Amino acid sequence: MKISQTFNQYSVENKVKEWELLTSKLNTHIxxxxxxxxxxxxxxxxxxxxxNPGKDRDFLSINESLFYLHLLFDKRITWIKEQYPLLPVNRAQYFAGQLGFRYPTGNCLKFK
Structure with missing residues (x-):
């Protein structure tokens, strides 16, 4: 699912629903x-x-990939999902601001 356009909140939620349907249909994390x-x-x-041999993991930072490796060897962790959507977006933006982080933006994450 390539996401390269500007979305409003409604269309983002629709994209998430499509993603959830695809993920559940294939019975694997995408x-x-x-x-x-x-x-x-x-x-x-x-x-x-x-x-899962033959599949790749997508990481948006070196810290994220290093943390994945850290979790991979933790016996308490049974399943790791990367790039899972955080919604509703306004709540995720609020929490990021409260923690002093700039909410990620890019061509696919510009909200009206």
């Missing part, structure tokens, strides 16, 4: 945002999925 969908200010990468 990243909502893939590395080729946006241009982050930092480094992004795709790495082999060590749990």
């Amino acid at each position: 990243p909502y945002i893939k590395t080729q969908d946006i241009r982050p200010k930092g480094s992004k990468n795709r790495s082999p999925d060590f749990e």
Whole structure:
């Protein structure tokens, strides 16, 4: 699912519903945002999925990929999903602001 246009809140929620339907139909996790969908200010990468040979993981920062590796070897963790949509967006933006983070933006994440 390539996301390269400006969305309003309604269309984002529709895209999430489409993504949830596809994920449930295939019975596997599919990243909502893939590395080729946006241009982050930092480094992004795709790495082999060590749990599922033949699949890749999409990471939007080096810290994210290192944290994935940290979680991968934690015996308490049974399943890791990357690039899972946080909705509603206005709540995610509020919490990011309260924690002192700038909410991620890019070509696919501009909201009206």
